[in-house]
Amino acid sequence: MTGGRARWAAMLGVAAAVSALLAATGWLAPASPRYQDPAAQDPGACTILQAENERDGAPTTLRLLSLPGGATKRLTQAGYWINAMGYSAAQDVVYGVADGTRGGRYDHGSHAVRIDASGTVADLGIVGRAGSPRPAWSQVTGATAGAIAGNRWYVRQDSDLYTVDVDPASADYVRVVHRTALRPVSLAVGVDDFAYDPSSGLLYGVSTTSRGDSSVVTLDPATGKVAVVPGLRFPPGGAYGSVVLGPEAIYATANRDGRRSVTYRVPRDGSGPAVEVSTGPTLVSGDAAGCFAEATPPPPSTTVSETPTSSPPIPPNTPPSETPPPNSATPAPTPSATPVPVPVREPPPPSRPPPVEQPVAVAATPAPTPPPVATPTPRAVELPPPPSRRHVQPTPTPEPVVEGTAVKTQEKRRWGLTALILVLGGGAAAGHVRRHR
Structure with a gap:
């Protein structure tokens, strides 16, 4: 019909x-x-x-x-x-x-x-x-x-x-x-x-x-x-x-x-x-x-059969319940479970692998690594070596030191000039006294 x-x-x-x-x-x-x-x-x-x-x-x-x-x-x-x-x-x-x-x-x-x-x-x-x-x-x-x-x-x-x-x-x-x-x-x-x-x-x-x-x-x-x-x-x-x-x-x-x-x-x-x-x-x-x-x-009858078939969308919610077992094996990744959903939303295919990708992501892509603590360590290790070679010259700290020494140099010059004037003045005065004697 x-x-x-x-x-x-x-x-x-x-x-x-x-x-x-x-x-x-x-x-x-x-x-x-x-x-x-x-x-x-x-x-x-x-x-x-x-x-x-x-x-x-x-x-x-x-x-x-x-x-x-x-x-x-x-x-x-x-x-x-x-x-x-x-x-x-x-x-x-x-x-x-x-x-x-x-x-x-x-x-x-x-x-x-x-x-x-x-x-x-x-x-x-x-x-x-x-x-x-x-x-x-x-x-x-x-x-x-x-x-x-x-x-x-x-x-x-x-x-x-x-x-x-x-x-x-x-x-x-x-x-x-x-x-x-x-x-x-x-x-x-x-x-x-x-x-x-x-x-x-x-x-x-x-x-x-x-x-x-x-x-x-x-x-x-x-x-x-x-x-x-x-x-x-x-x-x-x-x-x-x-x-x-x-x-x-x-x-x-x-x-x-x-x-x-x-x-x-x-x-x-x-x-x-x-x-x-x-x-x-x-x-x-x-x-x-x-x-x-x-x-x-x-x-x-078909719609009734469709309602149970519509239940399969619910099983995809079960993977979150499957993620705790790997976390139960290692208590440390428990805090990392919170950042896991973020990478899951960005790439829909790897909805289940995020827990597996965590260790791999540290060496492969820096994007997933920032949420874990491991990401700052590679950056800290990579940054010190170059600055160790160029530490004296390009370091931003010497710039304020250079500015301070310039000011002190100007002051020293003024004091030195003053001292010279006083010495010359004193010498002239002494000579005048001698002449009058």
């Missing part, structure tokens, strides 16, 4: 009351549906999107119908008149044909619309012929039946089966790429909706013509052949505008059965008659898309 189908089914869980009803039907476990045992699920359970038109023209009411329980939930009221819907599992969207809006019918035929899981409707423009950049008219105007297989959207209009390309990357996106004539016409024109069966490649619908008599029929997209499936019949009445294939049954909604619309279930193996599933207001037209099966149990 695809993730897209799971998202469509998950919309039913928004409303608590609907969830309770689904739990009662066995589609969801009342306690924790995400972790429900797949074996406890109903293998025939699925959810479909229904388009209901109670009058001629817009708006169309979009509803979600849970099968086989029959619980419904109103999704939104679209501003378009929608029919011929098909579900693309790859894109997780529903494509439909819109013949008009609240303002009336389109003047150039039908438009293609895209409906996402939230019920938002986007107008994609005219469904024209492939290769026509500006189509003037839509070939699928008035179509009533639609189904999608891969990137091919099969749409029945009258007795023709049109193939529309719904590959967003294609140049012919939402353009008619092929037309197949359906034969016999007496069976084909009474099919108001069909569903694609991937196992056989056929389309299954209900023909309400006099020849079909509400029998299940198959349509071959390759040849256009329409054939009755023996033993599979719905109650006679009006048009069956909604048809979907469940895992074990075919579900079809009669637009008008008395004063109501009725959804019936018929086993695909013909083991039982048609059983009424749900009822609603009478419809002018209607359609249905998909059978979005509940796919939540498988993902949770």
